[in-house]
Amino acid sequence: MDISYIINELGEDREQYFNAIAPPIMQTSNFAFKSVAAMRSAFADEYSTYLYSRGKNPTVDILCKKLAALDGADDCLVFNSGAAAIFAAVLANVKQGDHIISVHEPYSWAKKMFTEILPKFGVSTTFVDGTATKHFEQAIQPNTTVIYLESPNSWDFVLQDLTAVAQLAKAHNIITICDNSYCTPLYQQPIACGIDIALQSATKYISGHSDTVAGVLSSNTHMIARIFKSEYNNIGSGIQPFNAWLLLRGLRTLPMRLQQISTSTKTMVAFLKNHPLVDGVYFPLDVDFNQYTLAQQQMKGAAGLITFTIKANSVKAIETFCESLQHIMMAVSWGGYESLIIPKCAGLPVDSFDAQNPLHRSLRLYVGLEEVDYLIKDLSKAFATLQP
Numbered sequence: 001m002d003i004s005y006i007i008n009e010l011g012e013d014r015e016q017y018f019n020a021i022a023p024p025i026m027q028t029s030n031f032a033f034k035s036v037a038a039m040r041s042a043f044a045d046e047y048s049t050y051l052y053s054r055g056k057n058p059t060v061d062i063l064c065k066k067l068a069a070l071d072g073a074d075d076c077l078v079f080n081s082g083a084a085a086i087f088a089a090v091l092a093n094v095k096q097g098d099h100i101i102s103v104h105e106p107y108s109w110a111k112k113m114f115t116e117i118l119p120k121f122g123v124s125t126t127f128v129d130g131t132a133t134k135h136f137e138q139a140i141q142p143n144t145t146v147i148y149l150e151s152p153n154s155w156d157f158v159l160q161d162l163t164a165v166a167q168l169a170k171a172h173n174i175i176t177i178c179d180n181s182y183c184t185p186l187y188q189q190p191i192a193c194g195i196d197i198a199l200q201s202a203t204k205y206i207s208g209h210s211d212t213v214a215g216v217l218s219s220n221t222h223m224i225a226r227i228f229k230s231e232y233n234n235i236g237s238g239i240q241p242f243n244a245w246l247l248l249r250g251l252r253t254l255p256m257r258l259q260q261i262s263t264s265t266k267t268m269v270a271f272l273k274n275h276p277l278v279d280g281v282y283f284p285l286d287v288d289f290n291q292y293t294l295a296q297q298q299m300k301g302a303a304g305l306i307t308f309t310i311k312a313n314s315v316k317a318i319e320t321f322c323e324s325l326q327h328i329m330m331a332v333s334w335g336g337y338e339s340l341i342i343p344k345c346a347g348l349p350v351d352s353f354d355a356q357n358p359l360h361r362s363l364r365l366y367v368g369l370e371e372v373d374y375l376i377k378d379l380s381k382a383f384a385t386l387q388p
């Protein structure tokens with residue numbers, strides 16, 4: 001299916017709503033029936049009917065059709081956050097006594113679920129270095145039911161070989177889940193690699209405007225219907241119609257936003273690599289990245305996020321660097337129109353700072369939609385504060 005068709009037309013039945021170009025926001029909690037028989041069949045199969053908006057809603061449905069098609073999946077579910085999508089995907093595929101294998105540093109709230117919530121219900125998790133598929137193989141136990149991946153990671157961009165891990169998992173009847181937030185389905189297709197569930201935080205590139213928190217999981221019809229009938233409706237964190245509409249609006253410009261950001265990011269990577277006060281630059285499609293070959297094989301592109309280390313000998317120097325930026329804002333998240341930065345040291349106690357540890361001197365930059373020269377000028381002023 002053409003991406004333009006998916007984004008502009010798929011799922012939109014304009015004759016149903018006065019041929020309006022923009023789809024309506026069906027801001028309703030419930031739907032009326034004309035007969036008991038119709039109500040009975042809705043109760044029997046809520047996955048195929050409009051009954052109550054915690055389940056199906058027409059505005060959300062338009063969005064679902066597009067997002068599932070972008071993922072190359074049969075169907076998808078959209079949640080009120082990426083974290084809720086992760087929770088439902090995992091919860092749906094474990095029971096008491098089961099075992100999960102996860103990459104070392106999954107998204108922080110995924111990790112909390114593995115280390116704090118699931119152990120309460122007898123589900124254990126082994127964390128492995130996902131750069132070698134054999135590490136997953138070595139961790140498999142008879143009760144392993146889920147392998148959880150995130151490729152690339154959103155801080156250090158560590159990848160897993162999705163095709164190889166999916167093959168290994170299939171041979172052992174294990175469900176694979178991959179957090180694809182970094183790439184979006186435009187730049188990486190986990191399902192085409194054999195992964196069972198692709199998920200992403202739609203807060204990032206799908207929304208694209210830093211105004212909506214949302215998440216999506218895509219899979220085959222059987223899996224989606226099963227999650228819909230249980231975790232989706234029971235957790236009750238499905239996306240609301242207005243937020244679905246905002247995501248539809250974000251989607252219209254997704255390809256060109258990613259393109260613009262990719263181009264700017266390339267220029268930014270070159271600027272940082274050549275800067276005398278930078279001693280490390282991490283970006284998956286940079287020739288010097290240590291998994292560059294795998295990144296080229298399984299990703300069609302990379303955009304936005306770059307981690308770099310600066311030659312600063314104190315926390316104070318990093319604080320001054322960040323606080324002297326006038327346009328690039330200090331904030332979590334990414335994927336919006338605005339450029340952002342997070343210094344690693346913001347997550348560390350001040351007295352634990354070790355200038356010898358490059359991680360402590362690292363910053364994650366998100367390149368937004370601004371002109372790249374505007375951003376480089378901003379960074380150059382901040383670098384000037386580091387001069388001895």
Ligand SMILES: *Cc1c(COP(=O)(O)O)cnc(C)c1O
Binds near residue numbers: 083181182202215
């Ligand atoms: C932001 C993010 C999430 C969580 O998504 P929310 O929409 O914030 O709940 C999950 N995974 C990755 C990689 C993220 O960056």
